[in-house]
Amino acid sequence: MDLSRTYQRRKLMLLTKLSVAVGLAGVALAANAVTYTPGTYTEKVNGHNAAFTVKVTVSKNKIEKIEYPDNLETIGVGKVALDKLSKKIIDRQSLGVDNVTGATITSFALKGAVKKALEQAKVSKADMAKLMKNSEKYTALPAEIKTNVVVVGGGGSGLASAIAAQQAGAKVIVLEKLGILGGSTNVSEGALNAADPQRQGKQGIEDSIQKHYEQTMKGGHNIGNPDLVHYLTDHALESVHWLESIGVKFKDEVGTATGALWQRSHYPATPSGNTYIRSFEKYIAAHGNDMKVYTDMDAVSLIQDKAGRVIGVVAKDNHTGKTTKFMADKGVILATGGFGANVALRQKVNTGVFKDYDLGKGIGCTNFNKSAQGSGIIMGEKVGAHVIGMSDIQVHPCGTPGTGLMEMVRTSGRNRLFINKEGNRFVNEGAPRDVLAKAIFAQPGSTYYVLVNHLRYPSLDWVDANGAKMKDMIDLGRVVSAPTLDELAKKLNMPAANLKKAVEDYNGVVAGTYKDPLGFVANNKADKQMTEGPWYACQKVPTVHHTMGGLEINTKAQVLDANGKVIPGLYAAGETTGGIHGSNRLGGNAIADIMTFGRDAGTHAAKGN
Ligand SMILES: Cc1cc2nc3c(=O)[nH]c(=O)nc-3n(C[C@H](O)[C@H](O)[C@H](O)COP(=O)(O)OP(=O)(O)OC[C@H]3O[C@@H](n4cnc5c(N)ncnc54)[C@H](O)[C@@H]3O)c2cc1C
Known part of the structure; x- marks a missing residue:
């Protein structure tokens, strides 16, 4: 199912063209036929995350199949691009297809590998020229398209708000600048905090909405807006249930995201935040009469009427370069996510919790x-x-050296130690993220290893919450493993005595025989002693993650002006808003936020109130 560019006009044109094309098909195929030596040809190519194999099967005149069995591309991003592009290549029998915006590296990798495989199939130069000819044909949209609600941004908050608006009776259009849906939500771990008597009760975890509220306020250094924080914590469990109602399955047990401060993080049953996006996509596809999604559509400005009401959005089509006015008679919802990747902006505003650190190009995101x-x-x-x-910009402890991307072994969950290059623990691993990140900056080389063992990875082939296997992480050289701590210390070039003491101290806390001077408390049902190998160490650095600031909203997700007055017609949800997370967001509270305020924005925008 391809949700992108689903507008009727293009469909109609396509149908007309198709009916002509069907009649001419036999002639055209014969004239354009490319000749291959039949067989299956294999190429190895470097993807975004790791090298992978591309297998291309051809018959005499046709590319029959494209496979990429061992790819480790990102779920919801690179993997989506592989599926989309290979389908296009086969459908059109052409390599002249555009990259998927947002997954350019994977797109280039696949197209390059298919080309080389076809060369192995002895394609002539003339035939290769035919294959490479641009086969993309884009038609400009009308200058104006009308609907009830326009949502800007097809990530988690945008899609949640779009569905909520549809459920409240509105016709909805979603504009997404990339070629794929999902944004940061797609690559998130999907941890969603909510006090949940049912799940937590079974695990013997004591919790309450009030406790979630207090920890959110305190973790954010008490500068969050109490009304918004109450709205978030009061409605987070409803968001879990709403997600379940549209097909999301959660694990039975709750866990603890990095810096969540309590065991109330709901994780999707299948890997990563992409689980939400897949369910949203299915819902939208099933409600195509009410909902349209335009990908590769970059919103550039808002349209107001004379009275100041926001009545639409101007967006530019990445393919045609043409702009369209998307008019909304009920409301416009801004759901474009944060600004963590905007280096100039984050440097300009960085006067809060990380003011003493350079958040310029030297740090990843x-x-x-x-x-x-x-x-x-x-x-x-x-x-x-x-x-x-x-x-206030959030710096996360789980960055990959060199890129800052959050990959490989994650810091979320328990039974993982933070170990510096000297083999010592240096921070309470259960602390909020700002504390963790500042402690890492103070270590030699501003780096550390997250140390786990078989408790987190029961086998080399076990698939973690993000779809990764330890075997692949070791093969890629991203994780160092050893059967004993002595051997691990040797491989990491650190004093074994320090490393062993670090693990011993942690185990002492879990056993209740040691009071940790760093402050770690084994107050989580998941905490267990880490006694046996295999041991795994994955190097990490601090990385820019979440931006707590943004548009001021009220509890109806209406956007406010400097005088606290509602800007009519304008709503916002997700990381594009401010005031919810104070100056430090708790891990797992962003997904709770985007689903809760996303639903809120959609419901109110549909009513136009
Ligand atoms: C690696 C990673 C792991 C994370 N893990 C967790 C977790 O486990 N739990 C948790 O609570 N939080 C987590 N977070 C944070 C959380 O995922 C994000 O804060 C949240 O998903 C943001 O959702 P959003 O809808 O606001 O933005 P996004 O999901 O980023 O969606 C915004 C969308 O808007 C689009 N867009 C932007 N500008 C325009 C424009 N001009 N026109 C059209 N479209 C536009 C973007 O392309 C994007 O698709 C994680 C984040 C990352 C990056």
Whole structure:
């Protein structure tokens, strides 16, 4: 199912063209037929995450099959691009197809590998020229398209709000600048915090909405907006149930995201935040009469009427370069995510929790570069929206050296130690993220290893919450493994005595025989002593992750101006808003936020109130 560019006009044109094409098909195929030596040809190519094999099967005149069995591309991103592009190549029998915006490296890798495989199939130069000819044909959209609600951004908050608006009776259009849906939500671990008597009760975890509220406020250094935090914590469990109602399955047991401060993180039963996006896509496909999604559609500005009401969005089609006015008679929802990848903006505003650290180009970012530019915040400001909390940027402890992407062994969950290059623990691993990141910056080389053992990875082939296997991480050289701590210390070039003491101290805390001077408390049902190998160490660095600031909203997700007055017709949800997470977000609270305020924005926008 391809949700992208589902507009009727193009469908009609396509149908007309098809009916002509069917008649001419026999002639055209004969004239354009490319000749291959039949067989299956294999190429190895470097993808975004790792090298993978591409197998291309051809018959005499046709590319029959494209496979990429061992690829480790990102779920919901690279993997989607592989499926989309290989389908296009086969459907059109052409290599002249555009990359998937947002997955360019994977796209180039696949197309390059298929080309080389076809060369192995002895394609003539003339035939290769035919294959490489651009086969993309884009038709410009009408200058104006009308609907009830326009959602800017096809990530988690955008799709949740779009579905909620549809459920409240509205016709909805979603505009997404990338060629894939999902944004940061897609690559997130999907951890969603909610006090949940049913699940937590079974695990013997004591919790309450009030406790979630208090920890969210305190973790954010008590500068979050109490009304918004109450709305979040009061409605987070409803979001879990709402997601279940549209097909998301959660694990039976709750866990603990990094810096969540309590065991209330709900994880999807299948790997990663992409689980949400897949369910949303299915829902939208099943409600195509009410909902349209335009990918590769970059929103550039908001349209206001004379009275100041926001009545639409101007967006530019990445393919045709043409702009369309998407008019909304009920409301516009900004859901463009944060600005973590906008280096200039984050440097300009970095006067909060990380003011003493350089958040320039030298530090990586976990988010999509093209997405997390803060464009919704900028568009909102231009129509008078009040922007709050911009100075507080979250730095996460789980960055991959070199890129800052969040990959390989994750810091979320328990039974993992933070070990510096000297083999010592240096921080309470259960601390909030700002504390963790600042402690890492203070270590030699501003780096550390996250140390886990068989408790986290029961076997080399066990698939973790993000779809990764330990075997692959070791093969890629991203994880160092050893059967004993002595051997691991040797491989990591650190004093074995320190490493062993670090593990011993941690075990002492879990056993209740040691009071940790760093402050770690074994107050989580998942905490267990780590006594046996195999041991795994994965190097990490701090990385820019979440931006707590953004558009000021009220509990109806209406955007406010500097005087606290509602800007009529304008709503916002997700990371593009400010005021919910104070100056430090708890792990697992963003997914709770985007689903809760996403639903809120959609429901109110549909009613136009
Ligand atoms: C690696 C990683 C792991 C994470 N894990 C967790 C976790 O386990 N739990 C948790 O609570 N939080 C987690 N987070 C944070 C959380 O995922 C994000 O804060 C949240 O998903 C943001 O959702 P959103 O809808 O606001 O933005 P996004 O999901 O990023 O969606 C915004 C969308 O808007 C699009 N867009 C931007 N500008 C425009 C424009 N001008 N026109 C059209 N479209 C536009 C973007 O391309 C994007 O698709 C994680 C984040 C990352 C990066």
